[in-house]
Amino acid sequence: MPERTQGLATGTLSADDLAAVLAPHHALTGKSLSVTGLRKSYNGTTVVDGVDMEIAAGEFVTFLGSSGSGKTTTLMMLAGFTEPDSGTVSVDGRDITRLNPGKRDFGFVFQQYLLFPHMTVAENVAFPLQLRGVAKPEIRRRVAETLEAAGLSKFAGRRPRELSGGQQQRVALCRVLVYRPPIVLMDEPLGALDKKLRDQMQTEIKSIQRELGLTVIYVTHDQEEALVLSDRIAIMKDGLIEQFDTPRGLFERPRTPFVADFLGAANFLPGTVEDGGDSGSTRVRLDSGGVLTARAHPCVPGRRVRAAVRPGRLRLCGAEESCCTGVVETAVYVGSLTRITVRPDGAAPGTPPLRIETAATPPRPGERVNVSAEPDDISIFDDVDGG
Structure with a gap:
C-alpha cells in the first residue's frame, strides 16, 4: 500500500488522501450554475415560488429550511428529476432546464445511499463508469484508487448489507467521485448517521470539495451542518429564499425576523x-x-x-x-x-x-x-x- 494511504486501515476517509490520489489524473473543476425564476406547484399548491440564484464554480451552497420549505424540490429540479413549471437552470451559461438527468453529468448523493444490494462495493463504485462506456482497464484503475484512498479496499468484495452506515455512505460518495462530476448534489446525505460520524463526515466532505474544486449543492435541515459546510446558505421558507448569504452574514446580519429566529x-x-x-x-x-x-x-x-x-x-x-x-x-x-x-x-x-x-x-x-x-x-x- 502506498505511504499516503498507510493511515487509512481503519476505514476512516481522509479527504487529503482521497483528493491527492484523484486530482493528478483528472483535474476536477466545478462549474457555475444559474437559476432564474424557478417555480413548481403540485395540485394547485406552490412549493417553489420563483427561486433565483447564482452559484459560482467551486462553491459549496446549502439549501437550509424546515420540512415543506421547498429545498428538496428545488434540488430535484436542478438535478432534472422534477420538471419546473417555469424558470431556467443553466450551467456555465448553457440552458439545461429540459435536459435529461443522465445528460447533465451531475453527481448525486442521497440520504438513503441507494447502493445496489446485489453488487459488491467495487461493482457499485464501477457502475457509473460502465454507464459512461469507460474502458474496463480504466474502470479497474479508477475504482481501485478511489476505494484505496477512502480506506475501503478491504471491503471491495463485500455487499452493502455487510457494511456499517458510515462505510455505506463513503461508498456512495466514492461512487460519485469516481467519475469526476463538476457539480455534486447532496440530499441530506448524513441524516442517517450518528452525531459523531456525522461530524466527521462533514469535515471530510468539505475538505474533498475544496481540494477537488467541486461545485456542491447540499440540502439539510440541520443548522450546524449548514454552518460548518457552506460557503453560502440559502434559507428557504414557503418555497422562497428568505436570505442567501454567507454563514457569518446570516448569523450577524439577518434581513428578516424569520432568518434571525431560524438560524440561532x-x-x-x-x-x-x-x-x-x-x-x-x-x-x-x-x-x-x-x-x-x-x-x-x-x-x-x-x-x-x-x-x-x-x-x-x-x-x-x-x-x-x-x-x-x-x-x-x-x-x-x-x-x-x-x-x-x-x-x-x-x-x-x-x-x-x-x-x-x-x-x-x-x-x-x-x-x-x-x-x-x-x-x-x-x-x-x-x-x-x-x-
Missing part, C-alpha cells in the same frame, strides 16, 4: 424607537422598561419594533450597563456553557423568557440579574409578524 433562535424584545439612527445608533425603549442601543438602523421615532439578539450575544452585566433586568428561571449546564432563561421585569403575560448562553459562572434560579448586549449584536425589525 433569536430573542425578540418589543419596544418603541426613541432615536431613529441619525446619531449613529438606534435607541429603543423596551416594553419591559429599559433602553437598548443598537447599531444605526433607519427608523422613525415612535415606530414599534422588535430588537433581535441571539442567546450567545446577550450577557449578564452590572446595573449601569443594563438594558433590562429580570429573574433567572432556569440554568442548565451543557458542557462548554450554561443556558439560562430570564423573565424580564415588566414583560407582558405570555412573553417568552430571554434565552442566554454564557461561559461565565451562572446565576442560580431565583436570582435577579441585569442583561445587556453590544450594539453590533442587535438587529431591529418592524413589529409585525415576520416569523
